[in-house]
Amino acid sequence: MTIAGVVLAAGEGRRFRSSGSDDNAHKLTADFRGRPLVTWAITAAIAAGFNELYVVTGAVDLTELVGDVAGDSATVLGNRRWADGQATSLALAVDTASAAGHRAIVVGLGDQPLVPATAWRSVGAAAGDVVTATFDGHRRPPVKLDRSVWPALPRTGDDGARTLLRMRPELVSEIPCNGNPVDIDTLEDLQQWS
Numbered sequence: 001m002t003i004a005g006v007v008l009a010a011g012e013g014r015r016f017r018s019s020g021s022d023d024n025a026h027k028l029t030a031d032f033r034g035r036p037l038v039t040w041a042i043t044a045a046i047a048a049g050f051n052e053l054y055v056v057t058g059a060v061d062l063t064e065l066v067g068d069v070a071g072d073s074a075t076v077l078g079n080r081r082w083a084d085g086q087a088t089s090l091a092l093a094v095d096t097a098s099a100a101g102h103r104a105i106v107v108g109l110g111d112q113p114l115v116p117a118t119a120w121r122s123v124g125a126a127a128g129d130v131v132t133a134t135f136d137g138h139r140r141p142p143v144k145l146d147r148s149v150w151p152a153l154p155r156t157g158d159d160g161a162r163t164l165l166r167m168r169p170e171l172v173s174e175i176p177c178n179g180n181p182v183d184i185d186t187l188e189d190l191q192q193w194s
Contacts, residue, residue, distance in 0.1 A: 005050035008109030010058025010082035040113030047117035058082025085158035108142035118175035128173035140181035
């Protein structure tokens with residue numbers, strides 16, 4: 001079975017800019033422990049060893065940055081509809097993975113720099129239609145989505161896979177993972193976790 005990793009990195013980062021950061025700075029390109037924030041999720045997903053990796057971008061062009069950190073190991077998918085919500089980025093990744101013949105995707109967030117490759121790998125290797133990582137008992141990305149559930153995913157709005165996890169709990173398996181699933185949403189988050 002082939003699996004594609006997906007890093008969702010298309011959002012505007014509005015809370016980051018409104019928290020006092022430079023108005024021109026996007027959180028995904030902000031310095032986190034010596035390198036751009038989004039590169040942590042990308043390198044973890046690469047190290048997990050999936051058959052292919054997609055980085056979905058939108059509000060900010062990350063093409064050069066992704067190329068610098070991933071080379072040929074990742075494909076940038078530009079989501080022109082990023083402002084319509086996270087579900088549009090997930091739909092773009094699903095459509096691309098489907099066309100490429102993958103049987104599942106493992107989806108994580110570009111603003112979660114402390115989720116290690118082991119979490120991505122463990123979720124990807126687990127059996128089940130929907131597999132979510134848990135950190136200290138709390139469900140957080142990355143999440144594996146089998147091809148069989150792709151038609152049930154929302155294609156608009158900002159919920160993405162969360163809707164499926166809520167609506168079809170019988171399909172969900174949990175995998176306890178090490179790491180920290182903190183989202184870097186504000187300048188204060190960045191300062192706290194750097």
